[in-house]
Amino acid sequence: MDTLTLLFHGTQAVFQPLNFLFLILGCVLGQAIGVLPGIGSAAAIALLIPVTLNLSPTASVIMLAGIFYGTNYGGTITSVLMNTPGESASVVTAIDGYQMAKKGRGGPALGIAAIGSFIGGTVGTLGLAFGAQWFSDTALKIGASEYFALMIFAVALVTVLATGSPVKALLMGVLGLLIGTIGIDPDLGIPRFTFGQIKLYDGINFIAIVIGFFGLGEILVNIERKVQDTIYTQVGSVLPNKQDLRDSAAPIARGTLIGFVLGIIPGATSAIASFLSYGVEVNRAKDPSRFGKGAIEGVAGPETANNSFVNANFIPLFTLGIPGTASIAMIMSGMMSNGIVPGPFLFRDNPDFVWTVIASMLIGQVILLVFNLPMVRIWVLLLKIPYSILFVLILEFTLIGAYAVSYDTFNMYVMTISGFFGYLFKKMDFPATPFVLTLVIGPLIEKNLRKSLEISSGEFAIFYQRPMTLILLLGAAFTIIWPVFKWLKMRLKNQKESSRSMNGGA
């Protein structure tokens, strides 16, 4: 049977009452959990796996998948309206989305995020349906050195494009990488920078740090001045205007592609997809200084990329049995618990299951879009709550979010201390984005660096002998060197002008 016929049969199965009910439930739960800061899809899926054991495997995985991609839709809402990302992938959305909300344009930010998410998610799922086999062959050819180079490229983009001093951005990037090394060394099992504390053996939870840095840090900056009650009162129209749509069309197209390509690479994260998309948009912009101040492209691209990524992420799971992210690992665990083994034989052994789940993901995108745009107005009602009350509730959710990541009060300390440092860094214009990116992907960077050097027996030649690795690393080097070159050129020009004016004055 061809793909379209299989997809049609899958669609029919999705509309069976039980499957459809759990699809809606998954989407709604995902949306709600995404809104709650700190409770990521991985934790939510893990919590719900025991509940699914009494259901059919198809209904179970439909619901778990719905939570996974639904969370991304919901996470956007808190990122934009409260600057509190529910998911690491939504961190980058907060940069411009929150600025838009502050300017009374939270509605269009959420609207374009929903539209971009729908397009990205749909294309990602169609890619899964039509190209799963081909993608499995391609993904197999990508080695550790390419992963390493790809991540360095993403870090270079984000570091250089962060607002302010590149040196400060690089310092923050290195700091994030450093925190990622805390814990047991994955290869040799030796503790690193744990100071004998067992709590640190698993490393410092990056979600707790991110909640602190972005959620608490922002509250502290606001509270320092005085408690203001009218920070988010105006969000404007929910639907983006024609200019917004024109500005967002290309970022959505690019975001779809970036998310999809990264989604098929096991080990990449949706945070990389959204950060990379953001970097690309800043780089392509005629006026990059608009970014960080409420540029709609900074919302459209990353939001599309992370939803395209999320759906494409099922490709390595379904075709290779490799979970690309923590959430996908939880879905894999849910599948295994329900007697379904993901991998190359899944399409052959369980065609009904796999095509129903794929079809449910397509229908799920429609459900989320329909729920999302009208529901944005409901979420906007939250803005009516005075900030003097809201900030205390956000503080509570930062505590719950940090705690629920691993049910450990230690993460509450981590979140609070991170929040205080986030506040200090913000005051001194040290950008948070490079820190968060390297914090999230730092362990992956180290893992792939070490793996590459293990493959080459310690020879660094592996980084210039493999064409794709070389291209990506050259791209990273160019990304860092180009702004320095531009800065030097501008400085020389200014010096010439000032000496000319001094000579003229004399």
Add this chain to the structure above:
Amino acid sequence: MKRAENITASIFMVLGIFVIKGATSLIYMTDIGPGPGFFPMWLGVLLLFLGMLLIIQNVFSKKKAEIVSAEPTEPLWPGKAGAIRVAIVVLSLLAVAFFISYVGFRVAIFLLISSLLYTLGKQKILTTLSVAFVGSFGVYFVFTHFLYVELPKASLSLLSALGL
């Protein structure tokens, strides 16, 4: 601003030295490739280098005061009142993190919300208590019953006996 930056850069440099020292006690290279000390060692070197670079940049950069317009700018650090507000929030959260396993989520959060709403939020007592009740007991109910997120319960026998 530059003074604060130089202090921060110095802290980064000290951290870099500390990391290099820590990395030297780990295995740098194994027979099959880089060891646990390889990556941190280079990160330490980078921290040291970048910290130094930031200080050099600040020392050699021209005084911007001559170039920048004389518009009044917001001070970098808050006044006494602002610092107290920040300290209250941070210390309150640390206190919750410490006491929550003894008094449980509901009591800890009730006290957190009511104290912050009353002191910083300047809310009326009725609003304060209502929001604190919903935010603690209501949120606990929703999370434990609908989201199945187990939140801390009191370990103190008195509170535990009350079902908190």
